[in-house]
Amino acid sequence: MNNRKVLNALLGSTILxxxxxxxxxxxxxxxxxxxxxxxxxxxxxxDRGSNQG
Structure with missing residues (x-):
């Protein structure tokens, strides 16, 4: 059961x-x-400014 919680936490963290x-x-x-x-x-x-001068 503890393993399942760790795996779910890792999966959620990876997805996020x-x-x-x-x-x-x-x-x-x-x-x-x-x-x-x-x-x-x-x-x-x-370019426009230099063409006016």
């Missing part, structure tokens, strides 16, 4: 850890694309 990892990876990918778009917008503004 895996879900947390997926969330962190998803947020990292989202942040990467968000920063990429922001940097592209800044580069476009800089």
């Amino acid at each position: 850890s895996t879900l947390f990892s997926f969330v962190v990876i998803a947020l990292t990918v989202f942040h990467h694309f968000q920063m990429q778009n922001s940097l592209k917008e800044i580069a476009d503004k800089v």
Whole structure:
């Protein structure tokens, strides 16, 4: 019985850890694309500014 409780606790911990990892990876990918778009917008503004002068 004690073994069963330990196995259930380990399984639950593993599942939670895996879900947390997926969330962190998803947020990292989202942040990467968000920063990429922001940097592209800044580069476009800089290009437009240098073409006006």
